[in-house]
Amino acid sequence: MSESTPKAPSAEVKQPGLLRSSSIVSVLTLLSRVLGLIRDVVVAQYFGARADAFFVAFKIPNFFRRLFAEGAFSVAFVPVLSEYRRLRPIDEVRLLIARTSGVLGAALLGVTVLALIGADYLPWVFSPGFRDDPAKFALTGDLLRITFPYLLFISLTAFASSVLNAYGRFAVPAFTPVLLNVCLIFAAVVMSDWFEEPLFGLAWGVFLAGLVQFVFQLPFVARLGLLARPQYNAQDEGVRRIGKLMVPALFGVSVSQINLLLDTLLASFLEAGSVSWLYYSDRLNNLPLGVFAIAIGVVILPALSGKHAADEKDGFSRTLDWAVRMVFLIALPAALALVVLAMPLMSTIFYHGEVTAYDVGKMTMSLQAYGCGLMAFMLIKVLAPGYYARQDTATPVKIGIQAMVVNMVLNLILVFPLQHAGLALATSLSAYYNVWMLYRGLRKQGVYEHQKGWMGFALKLLLANGALVALMLVLMGPAAQWLDWSAAQRAGWMTLIVVASVAMYFAILVSAGLRVRHLRGEVF
Known part of the structure; x- marks a missing residue:
């Protein structure tokens, strides 16, 4: 780029290191996930296992959100x-953002309208087991009409997040x-009393949450000078490049979400409460997944994308290796804790409350079943960017x-x-298959090489995790006693x-x- 070429607003600002950036995201994500657990505790206390209809109505737009917005769209x-930012002037970057937001917004609006029209039929696809309970089946469709517009708002939120992350x-x-x-805690505690069927309060809480999150991010995009009026082109x-990359990425990045959806579909045929049991356990399993992996x-997707654009092959491999080590450092003890505790x-x-x-x-x-797969779920999140950063979405979709x-x-x-x-x-076992194929592909393509020190690192992890399991077993005691204790005793212990x-x-x-300096990623 010549000196006379305009740069993106933050081009001159030194970017933070990978460890610092990941730590910032992890801390804030931890806050979100802790509040998410509080939210689930509140919902469970108010509704127990009878919230199956709401969970399905919330899961459907959430599935499409993860599939299209945070899944396929973000990785494309x-x-x-990132390439435009490095190689093109700011005017072209702003134009790309304007046209992408216009096309994305139009597509989302069309999907939302179709979903509202077909709300009575979507439960046939996502929870066919509810057909044996006509009241629950009809309630799911009614709730879906309120929750589905969340997809429009949260997808535009994900678009704004992608811009901010790239910078x-x-x-x-x-x-x-x-x-x-x-918003959902407020909806459960306050808004649920406004309706004859309290679950409608939760549904309107979802709608409100989508709108609030979208509006919240707009000033920060504007501060970068990148808030442009949408253009449909x-x-x-x-x-067109983004669209081309999105098509295969729809499957490649969202396999775990599709698997979870299949779980919900089959669970709807099982004992009443099965959907809720899976939901609550998946939420707890997602705490370490979201906070760390x-x-x-x-953090590494824009870093890897930049290194690929600059043809820094060694830096690309080192960044991937750093990410894999960080996952092993956190995922192994977290998985053991979920299974043991x-x-x-x-x-x-x-x-x-209503939970028995x-x-x-x-x-x-x-x-425990989800915990067995936590390591795989986490590794997918850091290995898949090794393909997407090189604009290869075809390989992950095959896998x-x-x-x-x-x-x-x-x-x-x-x-x-x-x-x-x-x-x-x-779901856990299939995730390990996914990880193995992603890893093998990166190795065969020569873009990921193990860095020095893995043997010593593995021995340190083995020692620390062995001691961890022993300590947890000793402190936990008989599992049955936890049901006899008061809430304060359980929380304290x-x-x-x-x-x-x-x-x-x-x-x-x-x-x-092991020292902190061993965990620092490259500055990107």
């Missing part, structure tokens, strides 16, 4: 925007989901389709002996276990020679 848009502004997008949880060169994936965690968080001891036992089974087939076969095998927990276990376990885990790693 960020690499192209290294990670904090605002990471904080934005906090507003969703605040589907023939724009950049827009998704945060790392968000499943009953204490579920009883501490959800054993209140029977519900806790069922949620424990599915949490994604294979993984979906594996998941469907395992679902049919495991659902009969294990019921809802079998669905969760099938769980806090002690978490604090002691985290302190010992990192103390052993430090004693074994």
Whole structure:
């Protein structure tokens, strides 16, 4: 770029390192996820397992949001925007944003209108098991008419987040989901009393949350000088490239969401409450996934895209290797904790109000099954950007389709002996297949090479995690006693276990020679 070429607003600003950026996103995501757990506790306390209709009505727009907005669109848009930012003047960057937002907004509006028209039929696809309960089936469709516009608002929010992330502004997008949880907590506590059917209050809370999150991000995009009036131009060169990349990415980046949707569909045929049990256990499993793996994936995608545009092959490989190490550092102890402490965690968080001891036992089974796959879920989030940053969305889609087939076969095998927990276990096992194929592809293409020090790093992890499991088992005691304790006793003892376990885990790693400087990513 010549000196006379205009630069993007933040082009001269030094970008933070990967560890610092990931830490910022992780802390803010942790705040969001903690509020999310509080939200789920409130919903569980007010509605228990009878909120199945709402969860399906919320899951449908959420599925499309993760599929299109945070899934396919983000992985297609960020690499192209990062390339424009590095190689083109600011006017072309702003034009790309204007035209992309115009095309995206028009498409979302069309999908939303069609969904509102067909709201009575969508439950036939996403929860056919509800047909045996006509009242629940009809309620799901009515709730869906209120919740589905959330897709329009939250997808535009994801668009704004992608712009901010591409310019290294990670904090605002990471904080934005906090507003969703605040709105839903308010809806459960206050708005549910406004309706004869309280679940309608929750549905309107979803609608409000989408609108609030979108409006919140606009001033920050404007501060970058990139808030442009939408223009509909589907023939724009950049827009066409994004669209071309999105088509295969629809499957490649969203396999886990499709698998979870299949779980919901099959669970609707099982014992009443199965959808809610899977939902609550998946939410808890998503806490470490969202706080760490998704945060790392968000940070490395623009970093990898920039290195690919600059043809920095060694830097690309080092960034990927750093991300994989960070996942192993966090995912392994988190997965072990979810499996070992499943009953204490579920009883501490959800054993209140309408939730029974029977519900806790069922949620424990599915949490352990999801926990077994946490490592795979996390690795997918950091390996997939290795393809998307190089604008290769074809390879992940092939792997994604294979993984979906594996998941469907395992679902049919495991659902009969294990019921809802079998669905969760099938999702976990298929995720490992997905990880292996992504990893093997990156290695074969020569874009990911292991850096030095993996053997020593693995030995440190083995030592620390072995001690971690022993400590958790000793402190946990008999699992059944947790149901006999008061809420205060459960919360107090769980806090002690978490604090002691985290302190010992990192103390052993430090004693074994691991230092913060070993965890710093490159400056990008």
